[in-house]
Amino acid sequence: xxxxxxxxxxxxxxxxxxxxxxxxxxxxxxxxxxxxxxxxxxxxxxxxxxxxxxxxxxxxxxxxxxxxxxxxxxxxxxxxxxxxxxxxxxxxxxxxxxxxxxxxxxxxxxxxxxxxxxxxxxxxxxxxxxxxxxxxxxxxxxxxxxxxxxxxxxxxxxxxxxxxxxxxxxxxxxxxxxxxxxxxxxxxxxxxxxxxxxxxxxxxxxxxxxxxxxxxxxxxxxxxxxxxxxxxxxxxxxxxxxxxxxxxxxxxxxxxxxxxxxxxxxxxxxxxxxxxxxxxxxxxxxxxxxxxxxxxxxxxxxxxxxxxxxxxxxxxxxxxxxxxxxxxxxxxxxxxxxxxxxxxxxxxxxxxxxxxxxxxxxxxxxxxxxxxxxxxxxxxxxxxxxxxxxxxxxxxxxxxxxxxxxxxxxxxxxxxxxxxxxxxxxxxxxxxxxxxxxxxxxxxxxxxxxx
Amino acid sequence: xxxxxxxxxxxxxxxxxxxxxxxxxxxxxxxxxxxxxxxxxxxxxxxxxxxxxxxxxxxxxxxxxxxxxxxxxxxxxxxxxxxxxxxxx
Numbered sequence: 001x002x003x004x005x006x007x008x009x010x011x012x013x014x015x016x017x018x019x020x021x022x023x024x025x026x027x028x029x030x031x032x033x034x035x036x037x038x039x040x041x042x043x044x045x046x047x048x049x050x051x052x053x054x055x056x057x058x059x060x061x062x063x064x065x066x067x068x069x070x071x072x073x074x075x076x077x078x079x080x081x082x083x084x085x086x087x088x089x090x091x092x093x094x095x096x097x098x099x100x101x102x103x104x105x106x107x108x109x110x111x112x113x114x115x116x117x118x119x120x121x122x123x124x125x126x127x128x129x130x131x132x133x134x135x136x137x138x139x140x141x142x143x144x145x146x147x148x149x150x151x152x153x154x155x156x157x158x159x160x161x162x163x164x165x166x167x168x169x170x171x172x173x174x175x176x177x178x179x180x181x182x183x184x185x186x187x188x189x190x191x192x193x194x195x196x197x198x199x200x201x202x203x204x205x206x207x208x209x210x211x212x213x214x215x216x217x218x219x220x221x222x223x224x225x226x227x228x229x230x231x232x233x234x235x236x237x238x239x240x241x242x243x244x245x246x247x248x249x250x251x252x253x254x255x256x257x258x259x260x261x262x263x264x265x266x267x268x269x270x271x272x273x274x275x276x277x278x279x280x281x282x283x284x285x286x287x288x289x290x291x292x293x294x295x296x297x298x299x300x301x302x303x304x305x306x307x308x309x310x311x312x313x314x315x316x317x318x319x320x321x322x323x324x325x326x327x328x329x330x331x332x333x334x335x336x337x338x339x340x341x342x343x344x345x346x347x348x349x350x351x352x353x354x355x356x357x358x359x360x361x362x363x364x365x366x367x368x369x370x371x372x373x374x375x376x377x378x379x380x381x382x383x384x385x386x387x388x389x390x391x392x393x394x395x396x397x398x399x400x401x402x403x404x405x406x407x408x409x410x411x412x413x414x415x416x417x418x419x420x421x422x423x424x425x426x427x428x429x430x431x432x433x434x435x436x437x438x439x440x441x442x443x444x445x446x447x448x449x450x451x
Numbered sequence: 452x453x454x455x456x457x458x459x460x461x462x463x464x465x466x467x468x469x470x471x472x473x474x475x476x477x478x479x480x481x482x483x484x485x486x487x488x489x490x491x492x493x494x495x496x497x498x499x500x501x502x503x504x505x506x507x508x509x510x511x512x513x514x515x516x517x518x519x520x521x522x523x524x525x526x527x528x529x530x531x532x533x534x535x536x537x538x539x540x
Contacts, residue, residue, distance in 0.1 A: 002455065002531065004485060004496050006538040011457055011527055065509040068529035251536045319540075 014069055018221035018283040019249065021256050022276045023073040024060050025197035025214045027204035027269065028052050030079040030113075038088040042098040045084070049076060049102035049111075052211050052266075057107040059263045063256055071256065072218075072278075072418070076103060077202035078113035086125030096136035096143045103142040110185075112202035114145040117192070120154040120441070130163055134170035137182040144200035150190035150387040152394045156442040158384065164188045165380025165436070172372075172403045179413045183402040184335075184367065188383050190390030190397045195270050195325045201363075201398055212269040213261045214326060217253035217317075219245070220275045221282040223309075227291045238292060239312040246273070246316030254321035272326030273317035274362060275309075277337040279420035285309075285330050286339025286349075297339050298349030306330065307360035327396055329362025335415070335422030336367055345423045351382075359389050364398035369413050369422035372405040374429075379403065381432035384442075392445050452502045453482065453531045456515060460524030462493035470497065470526070473518055478505040493524075498531070 013019040033044035053076055060074040078084075078099065085092035096114050103111040114136055116126045133145050147164055150156035168183050175182035187201035194205020197214035226245045227238060253271040261268035277285045286297035289305045310330045318324060332354065334340045343349035351368060358364045364386050370379075383399045390397030404413050404424050414421035458470055467486065474481055480500040487494050504511060512528040519526030 002498075002534045002538065007455060007457060007496055007534055008494075010529075010534055010537055015525075062507075062509060065512050066530045067533040068512070068527050069533065248537045252533060255532060255536045 020070040022218040080115035082116035082129040100140035112144040138174040148192035155444040165376040190387035215257040219249040242312035243316035250317035250320035270325030271321040273328040284339035297343040310361040333367035335420040456497040
């Protein structure tokens with residue numbers, strides 16, 4: 001029989017330390033839904049999503065019951081809509097509505113893929129899609145959007161950065177009555193990945209199969225609890241404890257993915273080795289860093305501890321599953337992490353420190369609330385800075401930033417649930433307008449020349 | 452196919468009997484039981500064969516949870532795979 005200690009440890013992880021599977025995400029290709037008539041194309045999109053994902057929620061719930069572990073989200077990602085909508089030559093908002101209706105019909109809480117990939121320039125359909133993002137996110141509930149503006153191979157599309165600064169502001173302005181929530185469903189990427197199961201940045205890349213299952217694990221609370229048992233361990237021992245814990249967490253992700261794949265008759269893609277926090281007590285990445293020995297997240301030493309944590313999570317997880325992908329790293333979304341919220345409120349954690357942290361972990365400036373009067377050009381420059389970190393370090397970086405329209409530092413936006421609440425954080429207001437308005441492409445760095 | 456039922460809570464008379472009766476009701480065959488009482492805390496781990504269950508696994512799991520709530524106990528019914536995958540390479 002299985003060791004009683006192991007059984008009780010697993011139960012304690014689930015009951016007391018918030019261990020869960022964060023998401024089972026079904027990736028669905030919509031390439032076969034392309035049609036020059038937008039109504040026909042939207043019908044095909046709705047029909048394909050509802051057919052492929054008809055049993056996704058039901059299967060997720062049955063696995064949850066059987067293994068006794070919560071599976072928090074069941075979600076869908078689709079082919080970037082700019083590719084699907086290009087032939088229609090009109091505003092692609094009806095696609096967002098079709099996605100939203102399909103998501104409601106199958107019972108998933110978010111659907112990603114209202115996206116465009118413009119790292120090297122805009123092709124047919126890209127500009128229409130990007131310009132329609134504010135309306136698409138305001139008139140739908142569950143649709144998430146992302147735009148890739150740079151990559152190590154191509155450099156950074158500065159025109160796209162400028163455009164996205166403006167689009168983020170419009171998303172917030174159009175959803176003022178919902179605490180500017182539109183901007184929380186939009187991610188701007190550099191080096192976006194094609195198999196990311198996490199929202200809001202998930203989309204189903206064109207190199208992916210027709211349909212597949214990707215899994216995102218969680219477990220910051222479990223890592224923190226494991227570390228709490230060794231208050232005097234040195235940092236090498238701490239890294240080893242994190243590795244062992246990460247192995248256990250990831251194994252469950254692998255098992256859930258295999259079961260879901262088998263029951264849905266869809267190939268199993270990847271497990272995303274990410275420590276994804278939630279605003280719940282005991283589920284915070286910031287608290288892990290504080291357990292290691294920082295008075296508060298954001299203090300000097302934060303980047304070093306986070307780099308070690310991120311690396312140890314991957315090393316432990318690699319052995320635990322057959323295929324790894326997605327973003328795979330510790331997430332630091334400010335509004336979704338109780339420890340980060342406190343640190344941002346107290347002023348210990350500032351945007352500049354968060355930017356440094358994104359150089360060593362996944363994924364970027366995530367769920368950060370800035371003053372409502374932050375200009376589009378400042379937002380664009382934040383995107384360019386973050387994309388530069390991703391481009392030079394050959395890693396994914398992202399910006400999901402929410403201008404709190406009508407609010408200033410000291411106030412906050414509250415969305416509740418998994419999105420949490422974010423204090424308005426100060427931003428440097430010196431103008432980067434001339435740089436941003438130059439437009440053009442930041443050339444790909446030397447790191448791109450690997451052949 | 453096997454599952455593990457864990458029961459944790461304040462010790463009272465007849466816990467083992469009630470959990471076993473529920474297993475019998477759903478045709479889950481009890482293979483092994485370990486049980487200990489630390490101070491007043493009852494802790495039981497039961498390995499059951501679920502290959503001939505008379506209903507869905509989810510129904511057994513719900514019934515056990517309900518029994519736990521009635522008796523003031525925490526009862527988890529989980530497939531053994533989750534423990535095997537987590538604690539063995």
